[in-house]
Amino acid sequence: MTQSAQNVLVSWKFPIPVSLVILLVAFFYLRGWSRLRQGSPNVILAWRAVSLLAGLFLIWLAVASPLAHLDENSLTVHMLQHLLLMTIAPALILIGAPVMPLLHGLPQSFVQSVLGPVLRWPAVQAAGRVLSQPAVCWLSAAAALVGWHIPAVFNLAMQSEGWHIVEHSSFLAAGFLFWWPVIQPWPSVPVWPRWTILLYLFAATLPCDILSAYLTFCEHVVYPVYLGSQRLFGLSALEDQECAGALMWTCVTLIFLVPAAGIAISLLAPHSGTREFGETGIDEYSSSSSRTS
Numbered sequence: 001m002t003q004s005a006q007n008v009l010v011s012w013k014f015p016i017p018v019s020l021v022i023l024l025v026a027f028f029y030l031r032g033w034s035r036l037r038q039g040s041p042n043v044i045l046a047w048r049a050v051s052l053l054a055g056l057f058l059i060w061l062a063v064a065s066p067l068a069h070l071d072e073n074s075l076t077v078h079m080l081q082h083l084l085l086m087t088i089a090p091a092l093i094l095i096g097a098p099v100m101p102l103l104h105g106l107p108q109s110f111v112q113s114v115l116g117p118v119l120r121w122p123a124v125q126a127a128g129r130v131l132s133q134p135a136v137c138w139l140s141a142a143a144a145l146v147g148w149h150i151p152a153v154f155n156l157a158m159q160s161e162g163w164h165i166v167e168h169s170s171f172l173a174a175g176f177l178f179w180w181p182v183i184q185p186w187p188s189v190p191v192w193p194r195w196t197i198l199l200y201l202f203a204a205t206l207p208c209d210i211l212s213a214y215l216t217f218c219e220h221v222v223y224p225v226y227l228g229s230q231r232l233f234g235l236s237a238l239e240d241q242e243c244a245g246a247l248m249w250t251c252v253t254l255i256f257l258v259p260a261a262g263i264a265i266s267l268l269a270p271h272s273g274t275r276e277f278g279e280t281g282i283d284e285y286s287s288s289s290s291r292t293s
Contacts, residue, residue: 017066022060026053028096032105043096052096058089063168072158074233075215075226079244082171083251086144090175091255094183134181134192134200142207143176151209151223158225179203182259197263201256208252215245 019103029052036043061067062084064234071078093128103111118124130136148167157167180188192200214222218241221227226237 005154012066012069018064019060020054022064025102026048026056028105029053029096029101030105032101032103036101036106044101049101050096051092052098055089055092058084058092059172062089073226074235074248075223075237075240075244076235079247081168082145082148083248085171086141086175086178087252087255090172091169091183091259092178093181094176094185097185099186125216131177132180132188132191134196137177137181139198140202141174141204144170145207154223155225158223187242194263195267196234198260201260205256208248211250212245216242216249217245224240 030049033044033049062081065076068081071081103115106115132141146159148170157163181191181200184190219238221237221241223241226240233240
C-alpha cells in the first residue's frame with residue numbers, strides 16, 4: 001500500500017451510529033431466527049442466516065469501514081462500494097429470508113402497535129404491489145446506476161456528505177428492489193413467469209456494460225474530482241478509471257450469471273420440487289401457523 005493510502009486510512013474513525021444500526025438488525029434477526037427454529041428447526045436453515053449476516057457485514061464494509069475513506073481518492077474503490085451496496089449485499093440479505101425472523105425478533109409491542117398497522121394500511125400495501133413489479137424494480141436499479149454516474153451528479157455526491165449518504169442509500173434500496181423478483185423471499189408472490197427473469201437479468205447487464213465500457217475505453221478522466229486526489233496503489237486517475245470500469249464489467253457479469261444458471265436449471269428440471277431461491281420452509285411454517293391460529 002502506498003503512503004498516500006496509509007495517510008487516508010489513518011484518518012479513519014470507527015462510525016458508531018451506522019455500526020450500531022447494523023448490529024441491531026443482526027441482533028433482532030438472530031433473535032427471531034432462534035425463536036422460529038425452536039418451533040420448526042427447518043423453517044430457515046443456518047446457511048440463510050449466515051448469508052444475511054454476510055450481507056450486513058458487506059454493507060458495513062462499504063459505508064463504515066476504512067474502505068469508505070478511500071472512495072474519495074480512487075474510482076475503483078468507489079465502484080467497489082457501489083457493487084457491494086447494490087449488487088452483492090442486498091442479494092445476500094434477501095437470501096437470508098429477513099422478513100419473518102425480524103417480525104419475530106423485534107419487540108412484539110412494536111410489531112403489534114406500530115409495524116402491523118402500518119403494513120396493513122391500504123396505501124402501504126398498494127405501494128408494495130407497485131414496487132414489487134419486476135419492471136419497476138428493473139427501472140429503479142437502472143435509474144440509480146445511470147443517474148448517480150452522470151458526472152455532474154457524481155461530483156455533487158463527492159462534494160457533499162449529505163448527498164453522499166443519499167447516493168449510498170439509493171444504491172442499497174435499488175439493490176433490494178432489483179433482487180426481490182429474482183430471489184423471491186417470503187412473502188413475495190411471483191408476478192411474471194419464472195423464465196422472464198432470465199431476460200430480466202440479461203437486460204440488467206446492458207446499462208452496466210455500457211457504463212463500464214465507457215469508463216474502461218474513454219481516453220479522458222470522466223470525473224474531474226479524481227484529478228487532484230492523492231494517488232492510491234500507484235495508479236494515475238485514468239488508469240484508476242479503467243480499473244473501475246473493468247471491475248464493474250467483470251463482477252456484474254459473473255454475479256448475474258449465478259442466479260441465471262440456477263433459474264435455467266430449475267426450468268429444465270420442473271419436477272425437481274425445489275425453488276432455487278425460494279422459502280419452502282417458511283411457506284410451510286406460515287401455512288401450519290395459519291391453520292393452528
